[in-house]
Amino acid sequence: MTWIRDALVVGANRGLGLELTRQLRGRGARVFATARVPSEANALAATGAEVVALDVEDEASIARAVAGVREATSTLDLVLHVAGLLHDGELQPEKKLDDVAPEHLARSFRVNATGPLLVAKHVHPLLRHERKAVLATLSARVGSIGDNRLGGWYGYRASKAAQNMVVRTVAVELARKAKNAIVMALHPGTVDTGLSAPFQRNVPPGKLFEVERAARQLLAIVDRADASYHGTFRAWDDTEIPW
Numbered sequence: 001m002t003w004i005r006d007a008l009v010v011g012a013n014r015g016l017g018l019e020l021t022r023q024l025r026g027r028g029a030r031v032f033a034t035a036r037v038p039s040e041a042n043a044l045a046a047t048g049a050e051v052v053a054l055d056v057e058d059e060a061s062i063a064r065a066v067a068g069v070r071e072a073t074s075t076l077d078l079v080l081h082v083a084g085l086l087h088d089g090e091l092q093p094e095k096k097l098d099d100v101a102p103e104h105l106a107r108s109f110r111v112n113a114t115g116p117l118l119v120a121k122h123v124h125p126l127l128r129h130e131r132k133a134v135l136a137t138l139s140a141r142v143g144s145i146g147d148n149r150l151g152g153w154y155g156y157r158a159s160k161a162a163q164n165m166v167v168r169t170v171a172v173e174l175a176r177k178a179k180n181a182i183v184m185a186l187h188p189g190t191v192d193t194g195l196s197a198p199f200q201r202n203v204p205p206g207k208l209f210e211v212e213r214a215a216r217q218l219l220a221i222v223d224r225a226d227a228s229y230h231g232t233f234r235a236w237d238d239t240e241i242p243w
């Protein structure tokens with residue numbers, strides 16, 4: 001039996017979100033799992049999760065999705081915000097200043113920073129209850145300003161840094177409004193998904209996690225999390241990352 005009775009996974013169509021949903025279902029949790037196009041989310045439906053339509057670039061769809069969840073349950077034990085964007089067709093991580101394109105930056109910010117903020121805006125009332133509640137957002141170590149030594153990837157780095165500020169600021173507000181809620185940003189490590197696929201050549205041996213292992217490591221942190229985790233940015237091995 002898990003302490004997680006009701007969970008919401010945002011961005012569960014593939015990659016880490018799909019595997020996190022699968023593992024939560026395996027533990028007996030009821031999972032509301034979002035996909036942009038539910039009619040095409042066959043692997044997700046096969047997990048037994050309740051598939052909900054949500055596009056983080058569209059606030060109305062976030063509001064509709066959360067309203068649907070609220071009809072089914074008045075509380076959530078866990079919200080995992082997994083949806084994120086590194087590359088998509090013409091949008092590729094910039095190697096140098098000359099590659100920077102405003103429309104690509106704007107989209108990265110819409111998905112990676114505005115998305116988690118809007119989801120928090122709509123979902124926070126469901127985290128106000130007497131049991132432990134976790135709102136965990138998948139960020140990335142490259143979003144750390146203090147840790148940035150390599151440069152490059154302007155849009156992804158800057159939008160993940162903005163996401164981190166969103167997490168920290170939501171943590172401050174929810175400390176007052178949802179006293180049992182633990183809000184944190186998590187770095188999953190480099191994981192073998194479509195997001196990392198074009199960049200795996202440079203990953204040292206043993207540093208590319210299978211998605212099953214990465215999801216297990218993230219859920220272990222969520223399980224362990226107590227009040228001391230609130231407002232922190234943590235890596236897959238549960239060490240803190242500088243903001």
Ligand SMILES: NC(=O)c1ccc[n+]([C@@H]2O[C@H](COP(=O)([O-])OP(=O)(O)OC[C@H]3O[C@@H](n4cnc5c(N)ncnc54)[C@H](OP(=O)(O)O)[C@@H]3O)[C@@H](O)[C@H]2O)c1
Nearest residue numbers: 011013014015016055056083084138140190191193195196
């Ligand atoms: N993989 C890594 O090595 C790695 C490393 C560090 C951090 N992360 C972070 O971990 C998270 C998950 O990454 P992943 O590797 O699982 O990526 P992925 O395989 O590319 O999956 C991305 C997920 O985000 C969803 N998504 C993208 N845009 C969306 C939007 N506008 N609205 C709703 N959902 C949207 C996708 O849905 P569709 O299927 O509909 O596109 C998909 O489910 C991301 O936030 C990423 O930044 C990953």
